Amino acid sequence: xxxxxxxxxxxxxxxxxxxxxxxxxxxxxxxxxxxxxxxxxxxxxxxxxxxxxxxxxxxxxxxxxxxxxxxxxxxxxxxxxxxxxxxxxxxxxxxxxxxxxxxxxxxx
Amino acid sequence: xxxxxxxxxxxxxxxxxxxxxxxxxxxxxxxxxxxxxxxxxxxxxxxxxxxxxxxxxxxxxxxxxxxxxxxxxxxxxxxxxxxxxxxxxxxxxxxxxxxxxxxxxxxx
Numbered sequence: 001x002x003x004x005x006x007x008x009x010x011x012x013x014x015x016x017x018x019x020x021x022x023x024x025x026x027x028x029x030x031x032x033x034x035x036x037x038x039x040x041x042x043x044x045x046x047x048x049x050x051x052x053x054x055x056x057x058x059x060x061x062x063x064x065x066x067x068x069x070x071x072x073x074x075x076x077x078x079x080x081x082x083x084x085x086x087x088x089x090x091x092x093x094x095x096x097x098x099x100x101x102x103x104x105x106x107x108x
Numbered sequence: 109x110x111x112x113x114x115x116x117x118x119x120x121x122x123x124x125x126x127x128x129x130x131x132x133x134x135x136x137x138x139x140x141x142x143x144x145x146x147x148x149x150x151x152x153x154x155x156x157x158x159x160x161x162x163x164x165x166x167x168x169x170x171x172x173x174x175x176x177x178x179x180x181x182x183x184x185x186x187x188x189x190x191x192x193x194x195x196x197x198x199x200x201x202x203x204x205x206x207x208x209x210x211x212x213x214x215x216x
Contacts, residue, residue, distance in 0.1 A: 029208030042211035046117045046204035058166040096154035100137030103150035
């Protein structure tokens, strides 16, 4: 990440129906190649240790534009539709500006 | 990340006093070398776009042990003490198991 460059990041959490968190997280993670093709730099999919029906994602993108455009891709829309039955609908998401850290995308 | 290997991850959000989010995030990010020395694999520090006094971190560690041990390191304790005056005390954290994605640590 270049000095002074702020990447767009996004974090979200999804609640699944009871017992479906592992399946949901695995299937989200399987979407990594589609997100890579859309320009995503970092995509971390995790399951809450104390609440395994809660799945958390953290994404880094070159800008908000690539993120928003990715949601219009047919394969992403198909994946969202296929996964929706696993979810209760309880969701929270937050747009972020990445400031720095460790293990950052090198190609920004 | 080896197939089937689940890394420990942690996400947290901190609320700063008004107008201090940028300073807090920058100083957290400056702690990256100390976290690397403690074994941290990924450490993403970000500021909420719509709420810049809210700072979000996402960390990946080989296991919970390295994460917990890092909090005992003198330089980490000193940094926490130095940064605490910027914070309101409103904090939420969540322990996670990393399932997969993109831009994962290669050395786990």
